[in-house]
Amino acid sequence: MKIVCRCQDITEEEVIAAIRQGATTIDEIKRLVRAGMGPCQGRTCRRLVSQIISRELKKPAGEIYPPTFRPPNRPVPFKLIMNEYAEQLEAEKKAAEKAAEKAAKIAAKKTAPKGGKKA
Amino acid sequence: MKTSFDAIIIGGGILGVSTAYELAKAGMKNICVIERRYLASGSTGRCGGGFRQQWSTEANTRLAIRSVRRLEHIEEELGYKTEFFQGGYLILSHSAEETAQFEKNVAMQRRLGLDVKIVDRADAKKINPYLDVDRIECATWCPTDGHISPFLLTQAYANAARRLGAEIHLWTNVTGLMKKSNVFFVMTDKGITYETPILFNCAGSFSRTIGQMLNVEIPVDPYRHEILVTEPVEKLWNPMIIDFGIGLYARQEHSGGVVMGMGDPNEPVGTFVGSSMHFMFEMSRRFTLLFPKLAGLRIVRQWAGLYEMTADAQPVLGPVDEVENFYQANGFSGHGLMLAPAVSELLAEQVTTGKTSLPIDDLHVRRFRGKREFHREKSVV
Numbered sequence: 001m002k003i004v005c006r007c008q009d010i011t012e013e014e015v016i017a018a019i020r021q022g023a024t025t026i027d028e029i030k031r032l033v034r035a036g037m038g039p040c041q042g043r044t045c046r047r048l049v050s051q052i053i054s055r056e057l058k059k060p061a062g063e064i065y066p067p068t069f070r071p072p073n074r075p076v077p078f079k080l081i082m083n084e085y086a087e088q089l090e091a092e093k094k095a096a097e098k099a100a101e102k103a104a105k106i107a108a109k110k111t112a113p114k115g116g117k118k119a
Numbered sequence: 120m121k122t123s124f125d126a127i128i129i130g131g132g133i134l135g136v137s138t139a140y141e142l143a144k145a146g147m148k149n150i151c152v153i154e155r156r157y158l159a160s161g162s163t164g165r166c167g168g169g170f171r172q173q174w175s176t177e178a179n180t181r182l183a184i185r186s187v188r189r190l191e192h193i194e195e196e197l198g199y200k201t202e203f204f205q206g207g208y209l210i211l212s213h214s215a216e217e218t219a220q221f222e223k224n225v226a227m228q229r230r231l232g233l234d235v236k237i238v239d240r241a242d243a244k245k246i247n248p249y250l251d252v253d254r255i256e257c258a259t260w261c262p263t264d265g266h267i268s269p270f271l272l273t274q275a276y277a278n279a280a281r282r283l284g285a286e287i288h289l290w291t292n293v294t295g296l297m298k299k300s301n302v303f304f305v306m307t308d309k310g311i312t313y314e315t316p317i318l319f320n321c322a323g324s325f326s327r328t329i330g331q332m333l334n335v336e337i338p339v340d341p342y343r344h345e346i347l348v349t350e351p352v353e354k355l356w357n358p359m360i361i362d363f364g365i366g367l368y369a370r371q372e373h374s375g376g377v378v379m380g381m382g383d384p385n386e387p388v389g390t391f392v393g394s395s396m397h398f399m400f401e402m403s404r405r406f407t408l409l410f411p412k413l414a415g416l417r418i419v420r421q422w423a424g425l426y427e428m429t430a431d432a433q434p435v436l437g438p439v440d441e442v443e444n445f446y447q448a449n450g451f452s453g454h455g456l457m458l459a460p461a462v463s464e465l466l467a468e469q470v471t472t473g474k475t476s477l478p479i480d481d482l483h484v485r486r487f488r489g490k491r492e493f494h495r496e497k498s499v500v
Contacts, residue, residue, distance in 0.1 A: 071394050
């Protein structure tokens with residue numbers, strides 16, 4: 001028994017069984033036996049699964065349909081994302097304030113000479 | 120290679136394969152499913168995987184009750200493990216307005232024989248100890264709802280359909296359709312032209328395109344819905360949690376990861392299924408609002424799929440007036456997986472016997488012709 005996916009404890013036999021059911025891509029195998037669904041998102045098993053498919057179906061590894069890569073790059077807790085979100089909102093707020101200040105200054109400059117002439 | 124079939128189904132999602140299985144079971148032997156990529160590569164394989172019977176319209180509730188009855192025995196019938204789990208659905212209410220709507224829904228659902236009730240904060244806390252119950256007013260609870268693995272259910276149906284003689288052609292894209300003297304010609308990018316007297320449109324988000332090939336307007340528009348999953352952790356809770364007010368659903372998978380998604384009213388029409396940072400931010404905010412204790416849970420992946428929406432958030436089902444023997448099963452508005460077991464059965468009845476055991480005339484596509492006001496399904500995330 002050879003473990004292919006360490007996160008989900010998936011063995012080579014299970015991957016081969018999925019191929020026997022008609023799976024020809026890494027994504028299909030992921031959907032059927034969960035290889036690549038764990039915390040590492042297939043960083044270890046992606047290549048192994050690809051090798052097994054290419055061996056079983058006698059297809060060169062380059063012709064195997066690649067999986068989709070999705071964020072995040074590594075597991076991130078919600079609170080970290082919330083902090084980032086708060087920082088971003090803060091930065092946006094500051095930028096908006098700055099822009100408003102600048103606009104006010106320009107408006108003041110435009111109106112100032114007129115006011116001066118009247119006076 | 121055989122290219123002439125008694126029925127061809129376009130789309131290898133849950134609806135395509137379940138319809139193929141039901142047709143084969145009803146006695147049709149010569150059936151083919153044509154799929155653009157692989158099984159469950161579209162909306163089915165990207166969905167949250169829940170099934171519920173708590174709806175605001177009677178038609179949907181009836182379909183859903185029948186569907187769940189079917190799902191309860193699906194593993195024995197198809198001979199395949201599907202991670203079927205009746206953990207219940209807890210739908211949260213935030214306002215008096217929502218509570219009033221829920222009371223109406225529950226009364227209607229109970230009349231149809233569903234075991235569903237309104238629970239207060241204390242009971243909701245018992246059902247889900249991680250929920251911040253001070254945020255909610257009350258909730259509706261149905262213990263026979265639950266969730267299932269969409270991939271395994273699709274594969275189960277596909278394997279069973281193949282055993283009954285149906286063929287499934289993967290990686291074949293339909294490029295054109297033509298009807299001539301009661302025969303549909305299905306042209307594909309493989310260069311093969313298939314022939315069939317009966318055609319099914321189960322193409323999900325691409326149903327409008329398939330309809331256009333025969334000059335039939337199918338008013339189904341795809342919208343991206345994003346979803347994410349956390350690292351696997353020990354059992355937190357059983358049910359699927361839905362919140363229409365905040366706009367999220369969350370469930371814990373069989374393997375321990377928490378899957379959650381949300382609706383975004385600003386999403387444009389389109390078949391783009393990329394990921395966005397906005398979703399990550401917004402989802403984290405909504406989730407930690409309801410489950411403050413779980414702020415330390417780690418996200419391992421986010422992805423996106425398409426809701427095939429209709430104007431009233433109910434499916435397009437049955438034949439069309441313009442072209443004979445062109446059947447529709449699309450526009451499920453995000454609820455195809457949970458309705459498929461019942462819908463495919465009804466569709467097979469319609470095709471083989473001409474009548475159905477539950478009325479589906481209300482879901483005929485002609486309800487959209489010329490009319491601009493609909494009785495919209497309210498219980499949609």
